[in-house]
Amino acid sequence: MAPIIRPATKADLSALSNICLLTANAGTSSEHLHSHPALPGLIYALPYLSLESTWGFVLENDGEVVGYTLGAFDTRKFEESAEAGWWPSLRARYTPLLQDSDAALTPADKAYINTIITFPRASDAMMAFAPAHLHIDILPSHQRQGWGRKLIARAMENLKENDVKSVWLGMDPKNTEAAAFYSRLGFRKFEGAEEGIMGITVHEWEEHTV
Secondary structure, three states, X not given: OOOEEEEOOHHHHHHHHHXXXXXXXXXXXXXXXXXOOOHHHHHHOHHHHOOOOEEEEEEEEOOEEEEEEEEEOOHHHXXXXXXXXXXXXXXXXXXXXXXXXXXXXXXXXXXXXXXXXXXXXXXXXXXXXXXXXXXXXXXXXXXXXXXXXXXXXXXXXXXXHOOOOEEEEEOOOOOHHHHHHHHHHOOEOOOOOOOOEEEEEHHHHHHHOO
């Protein structure tokens, strides 16, 4: 049976967390970098099934979720919702570990916990380009088969349906393959964007994919 793209649900939480972990090291697995493997997904995947202004789609193959695209229509609303209802419990859970010598935290664990403590807000330049942002990750078994393009296409269709005219995304600057992939789809750097940030308008997407 061919893979399908469908709306993400909370039944997908475990799969999304796992995919995030397996792609968090500049597109490769970060399993070996963590003693707390849930951390990447808690920051970059799971909030998009719980917070205000969010959306998500998954790529499913024979009942297994093998990829996703997740995002927020309004990044400021997402940030406010996360600050009120997502980060507080995670800070209470993970911050004490930084002072616990028995926690056996790895450098990657510490970096992610510090991100939870002080999650960076989107810059004014990013918000000026687009209120919306997205993430996309696919397991290696389903990469280079056109599914990334199809997931982005579904995301762009969703944005258009909700009257959102542009979107940006962020990536590890070391992930040059991802940067090349986004460039092929028409994503570009924009004025004031930090390293690793690219964006596209719905109109540019439609022009590029004609």
